[in-house]
Structure formats: structure tokens, C-alpha cells
Amino acid sequence: MFGTALSQLRYGAAILRNRPIRPYDLERIARDLVATIAEFGEPGADSALLPGRAGAVDPAVRRTVTERSLRATARAAARHTAYYRRTFDRLGLDPGTLTPETWDRVPVTPKAALRGLPAAFVSAVSAPALMALTTGTSGNPTTVWYSRAEVEIAVAMSTVSAVLGxxxxxxxxxxxxxxxxxxxxxxxxxxxxxxxxxxxxxxxxxxxxxxxxxxxxxxxxxxxxxxxxxxxxxxxxxxxxxxxxxxxxxxxxxxxxxxxxxxxxxxxxxxxxxxxxxxxxxxxxSYMMTETVPSGGTPCTEGHLHHTTEFGHLEVLDPVTHAPTPPGGVGVIVQTPYVPYRDCTLLLRYATGDLVRLPGGEAGCEMAHLPATSQILGRWSGPLSVAVPTRSVLNVLEAEPDIPLPARYALVEAPSGPRLHVLVRRLPAAGLLGRLEERATSSGLALDAIVLHDEPSSMPPTGPVRADLREHTFESARPAAARIVSPA
Structure with a gap:
């Protein structure tokens, strides 16, 4: 395992100095973890020190690493991408002077900017190898380019996560x-x-x-x-x-x-x-998106989503003013994936559109040393998406067997408040409306009314979901009578 120790040292040195990561070092670490599992059945106690395992770090050390990472990422973006070169020149910003406290001088990058001209975010000194597209359920697909080194790093990180997580x-x-x-x-x-x-x-x-x-x-x-x-x-x-x-x-x-x-x-x-x-x-x-890989979030036993500080910088901001969201408030996740994990498409303060609530106090769980938010509540699409978030609506609807899954609904603003239109199996549905109204009230959803429909054509337009991305196949399901059913 001497070679693995050297790989870990080289990886640590690259992170501390913000130098390019050798994919081979991470591949070796992941490969030796797999070999340890094969020989001993379980990972060793030192697995908490592996990349991406989010071990506790002294706050002073974390701040120093955060400052270095933010500056290195801003320097690379300002020097090598057309979008951020124009941004920093226009504002007269020196990326080498930024700190976590002054990071808000960098403008938030809207998703529309990346969708509109993805090449403007690609580093001129990178070697684009893979074009990744998002699904487009919240708009036109977003294009993100990755280098071969980035892909190999992501795979090695994912291997460690699959073994340990x-x-x-x-x-x-x-x-x-x-x-x-x-x-x-x-x-x-x-x-x-x-x-x-x-x-x-x-x-x-x-x-x-x-x-x-x-x-x-x-x-x-x-x-x-x-x-x-x-x-x-x-x-x-x-x-x-x-x-x-x-x-x-x-x-x-x-x-x-x-x-x-x-x-x-x-x-x-x-x-x-x-x-x-x-x-x-x-x-x-868990939480991860194509644009911000390998930054992401992992749930704890208390239901929080904890976000890694190793791979990127997390902010939760008001979706309109971009002011910091106060404890207990709802805001959008804004991410800055760090170099050297990213070297192709570079993003600073990228507004993901994903809504979360900040905890009202300190988390007391096993991941309390990491920034915590709620689980993802939904996507920002205006004030209504904050007042009646997707997750809260689904918590009301998906408990009901009279509502086909995945639940189809539409929120329509009315003079006296939002109305929730829901597709149900059939009408009349005895007691369903009362149960939904009671559940919505106890969940704190400020609805004017709930309207039930048993025909999609009578519904207001509903948003697409990923289950709609159906892939055709020549294979058809076997009849239920021909299935092999295991004994009770």
C-alpha cells in the first residue's frame, strides 16, 4: 500500500496548492480501496480520510483552504473563459484579492447564461472531451463540457462513494x-x-x-x-x-x-x-447536478442534506435579490465548483435554481461539521414555488391511492391565493377532497382551493417530470399470469 500512500500525498498536495490532480492518483486510491474490501470484507478505519468522505476539519484550516480555492477558481475563470474575463474586466475585480467575506462581489451566474452560450464558460486551456446535457425538465437542456481528466476524477470519486456510501x-x-x-x-x-x-x-x-x-x-x-x-x-x-x-x-x-x-x-x-x-x-x-459535479449533498440520519466543502463553495441566496438567506428561510443553492476538480466548463456562483430551507439552528447530527440545508424542496419558478414548493405538494398528494403516480398537478394563481389542480383516478372520489384539504392545511400550504380532475384535458398545463422521458423498446411485459411469482 506504499504506492497508495504516495498517491494520497500527491492528491493532498495538489488540493492544498490548487494544482492539477493526477487522475491516476485517485484511480489508485479507489482501486486499493476495492482490493482492501476484497481481502478483508470491510474498509479500514482510515477510510474516513479518503477523498470525498467529508471528515471534520479545523475551522481555521477550512477557511484557509476555502480562500485559496475560491481565488484559484476565480483566477482560472477570469483568465481563460470569455464570460468571466468580460465580467471581471467590467467590474475591475482582481480575483487574487477575493476572500470568503468579499466573494459576493462576483455576480451570480444565471442558468440562462450557461444555456445561452456554453462555449463562453469553457476554459481556453482545457481539452473538451465529453459534452453532457441535462434532461431539460425545467427548460432547455443545459450543456456542460468535461475534459477526460475530469471524467476520470469523477469516476474515481464515484467508486469510493459506491463502496463506502x-x-x-x-x-x-x-x-x-x-x-x-x-x-x-x-x-x-x-x-x-x-x-x-x-x-x-x-x-x-x-x-x-x-x-x-x-x-x-x-x-x-x-x-x-x-x-x-x-x-x-x-x-x-x-x-x-x-x-x-x-x-x-x-x-x-x-x-x-x-x-x-x-x-x-x-x-x-x-x-x-x-x-x-x-x-x-x-x-x-442525495443531491448532485451535472453542472456542479463533484459538489453535492448527502443526507444525514436527521434528514438534513449536508454539502461537501472539499469540492466546491455553497451559498443559499434569495432567488431574486441574491442576498444571503437567513436561518429558517428558503433560498436557491448557488455553487462554485473548485479547480482543480474542474478544468473545462468553469462556473462561479452558479444559480442552480434548486430551492432549500436553511435550518433554524445548529445541526446536532453526525455530519454537523458540514453545511446543512433541508432536502431539495423544488425548483425556483417564481414566488409561488417558494410559497407552495414541489416537495410539500407531493407529500400531500402521493399518500393517496386515488391519485395516480407520478402525481400530476398544476398551481394556478387566483385573486384569493393559489389553486391546486390535481389529476385523480375517477370522480367522484369519496372523501378524497376533504383528506387533501386537511393534509394541506396541516402542512402549512397556503392554498385558496384544491380542484380535482379525472381527465387530463380538463387540467391546466402540468410540468414535465423525468418519468416522461420514456424510451421505446420492442420488448413488452409478460402477462401477469406468466410471471414467476415467489412463494409467500
Whole structure:
């Protein structure tokens, strides 16, 4: 393990000096972690020191590293990208003098600027290798370019996370049920899973009945669990699978799932509970987006989302004024991914549009040393999205079996307040409206009224969800009578 120690030293030196990271060093660290698991069955106590494990750091040291990282990232952006060169020249800003306290002198970068001219954010001294697109559910897809080194670094980080965070081992099989055109996450997951020695299955967002058949099918592979053990997908596609499983009388014993990982959309508590009852596995949600990789957030046991300080700088700001959000308030996540983790598309104070609430006091959980927010509440689309956030609405709707999953709804501003229009299975639905009104009131949703519809054509326009990114397949689901059902 002497070579691994040298790799860790070189990696640490690169971070402290803001020098380019050698992808080989991170690959070696990840490879030796996998070898340790293979030999001893579990990671060693020093695994908390590995990259991305977010160990506690002395506050003075953290501030020094943050200042160096912000300056190095601002210098690279101002020197080598057209967008930030113009910005810094226009304002007369010297990136070498910025501190965490004066970082707000740098203007917030709106998502529209990156969508409008992505090449203006690409460093002139980088080697673009991979164009990654977002799904576009909140607007036109956003383009982010990555160098080969960035991709290799992201894969190595993901490998460490899969071993230590997901508990992935060689006998496991992970299915990825995300859209196949999501190039970066697909590549990242496939590479990290197979480097561990586990097996990878690309499901895509096919018809839910087809996906359930594949999840239940025996693998018959030597040295592997009998069925797929891990599943990664969006919240709305999970809702579509739960809908199909409940409607088709599937039982948890039909599957071999031990872990379901959800990302990309807010996950409601009722959906989490229904997924466990239908599919037989606990569901976990984390936070990461294409534009800000490898910066992200990890949930703690108390339900906070804790954000890494190693890979980038987090701010939570008012979506209109860009003033800091006070404790207890709702704001948008604004991220600055650091060089040297990023060297191609460089972003300073990037407004993600993702809404979170800041805790009202100090967190007392196992990750209290890291910045904490609520889980993602939804996307900023105006004042109504703060007053009635997506996650709160889904917590009300997705507990009801009379509402098909994924829940379809529309918020319409009326003179006396917002009206929530909801698609239900059929009308009349005895007691449904009263239950929804009671649940909305107890959740603090300031609604003028809830209006039920049993025809999509009578609804106001509803926003797209990732489950709508259906991929066509020649395969059709087997009839229910032909399914192999395990004994009770």
C-alpha cells in the first residue's frame, strides 16, 4: 500500500496548492480501496480520510483552504473563459484579492447564461472531451463540457462513494433506470460499479411493467446475488414503478432489491414509504447536478442534506435579490465548483435554481461539521414555488391511492391565493377532497382551493417530470399470469 500512500500525498498536495490532480492518483486510491474490501470484507478505519468522505476539519484550516480555492477558481475563470474575463474586466475585480467575506462581489451566474452560450464558460486551456446535457425538465437542456481528466476524477470519486456510501460489493448488481441520453451519470455509474467488480444493468426509462419484469428476473450468474440488488432512478420514475407494482399485485418478495437511490427530483415521504412496501427496499436520496459535479449533498440520519466543502463553495441566496438567506428561510443553492476538480466548463456562483430551507439552528447530527440545508424542496419558478414548493405538494398528494403516480398537478394563481389542480383516478372520489384539504392545511400550504380532475384535458398545463422521458423498446411485459411469482 506504499504506492497508495504516495498517491494520497500527491492528491493532498495538489488540493492544498490548487494544482492539477493526477487522475491516476485517485484511480489508485479507489482501486486499493476495492482490493482492501476484497481481502478483508470491510474498509479500514482510515477510510474516513479518503477523498470525498467529508471528515471534520479545523475551522481555521477550512477557511484557509476555502480562500485559496475560491481565488484559484476565480483566477482560472477570469483568465481563460470569455464570460468571466468580460465580467471581471467590467467590474475591475482582481480575483487574487477575493476572500470568503468579499466573494459576493462576483455576480451570480444565471442558468440562462450557461444555456445561452456554453462555449463562453469553457476554459481556453482545457481539452473538451465529453459534452453532457441535462434532461431539460425545467427548460432547455443545459450543456456542460468535461475534459477526460475530469471524467476520470469523477469516476474515481464515484467508486469510493459506491463502496463506502452504497455498500456496493462484487456480488451485487446495480440497475440504472435513468434516461440513456444522460451521458455523464450513465458513464460515471457504469464505470464505478464495474471497477468494484459488481455488475451493471442499463434499464433506461422503459415502460414500468418492463422494468419490473427485469428487476424480478433471476440473473443466474455465478458469484452474484440471484436478482438485481441496487436500483438508481429519478423520483418520478420510482413513482411510476410503484404505481405499476401496486396495480399489478407485485410483492416485495418478487424482487431482490436492498437499496434504491433517488436523485434529480424531490422525493416525498409517502412515496418513500410506498416504495418500501411495494419493492421491499429502503430508499435514499442525495443531491448532485451535472453542472456542479463533484459538489453535492448527502443526507444525514436527521434528514438534513449536508454539502461537501472539499469540492466546491455553497451559498443559499434569495432567488431574486441574491442576498444571503437567513436561518429558517428558503433560498436557491448557488455553487462554485473548485479547480482543480474542474478544468473545462468553469462556473462561479452558479444559480442552480434548486430551492432549500436553511435550518433554524445548529445541526446536532453526525455530519454537523458540514453545511446543512433541508432536502431539495423544488425548483425556483417564481414566488409561488417558494410559497407552495414541489416537495410539500407531493407529500400531500402521493399518500393517496386515488391519485395516480407520478402525481400530476398544476398551481394556478387566483385573486384569493393559489389553486391546486390535481389529476385523480375517477370522480367522484369519496372523501378524497376533504383528506387533501386537511393534509394541506396541516402542512402549512397556503392554498385558496384544491380542484380535482379525472381527465387530463380538463387540467391546466402540468410540468414535465423525468418519468416522461420514456424510451421505446420492442420488448413488452409478460402477462401477469406468466410471471414467476415467489412463494409467500
Amino acid at each position: 452504497l455498500g456496493l460489493r462484487p456480488h451485487h448488481t446495480l440497475a440504472y433506470a435513468g434516461c440513456s441520453r444522460a451521458t455523464l451519470p450513465l458513464l460515471n455509474v457504469e464505470e464505478s460499479v464495474t471497477r468494484i467488480g459488481a455488475s451493471f444493468v442499463q434499464l433506461g426509462t422503459v415502460e414500468p411493467a418492463v422494468a419490473l419484469d427485469r428487476l424480478a428476473a433471476p440473473l443466474g450468474l455465478r458469484g452474484k446475488a440471484p436478482q438485481i440488488t441496487h436500483l438508481t432512478l429519478s423520483a418520478s420514475y420510482l413513482a411510476a414503478l410503484v404505481e405499476e407494482a401496486e396495480r399489478g399485485d407485485w410483492r416485495p418478495s418478487d424482487f431482490g432489491l436492498g437499496y434504491i437511490g433517488v436523485g434529480g427530483e424531490p422525493l416525498s415521504e409517502p412515496l418513500r414509504e410506498r416504495a418500501a412496501a411495494a419493492l421491499g427496499a429502503d430508499t435514499s436520496t
